[in-house]
Amino acid sequence: MRKIFAVAASAALVAALASPLFAQATTTLTGEVVDVACAVKKAPGGKGLDHAGCATACAKKGMPAGIMTADAIYTITGDYAANSNAKLIDFVAKRVTVTGTVSEKDGQKMIAVTSLKPAN
Secondary structure, three states: OHHHHHHHHHHHHHHHHHHHHHOOOEEEEEEEEEEHHHHHHOHHHHOOHHHHHHHHHHHHOOOOEEEEOOOOEEEEEHHHHHHHHOOOHHHEOOEEEEEEEEEEEOOEEEEEEEEEEEOO
C-alpha cells in the first residue's frame, strides 16, 4: 500500500511541475496579413500592395491567411479564420498587430488570434 501511495504521490508531483511547461502563453506579433501559399511560393512577389488583389481574392475563398513577420509566417487559426477569413479581409496586405496563442505543427507556425489592430 505504501508503494502505491508513493508512486501516486510522485506522479501527482511530476504532473504539477510539468503542467506549466505545456501551458500556451499569449503572444503579440506585428506583420503583414498575407495569403500563406502566395507568400511562401512567390517569395517577395507574394506580399505587399502589388499582391493585395490576389491575396484578398484568395482570403475570400477561404484560403489560409497568415501574419508575415520578419522571421516567419504564422497561419491564422480560430475565430479570425472563420467564415472565409471574414474578419481579415479589410486587413489583407496591411501591417497589423495581433495577439493570440502560438502553436506549431509539422514545422508550420500558427496563431489563434484573439485580437487584431492596425500596426502603428
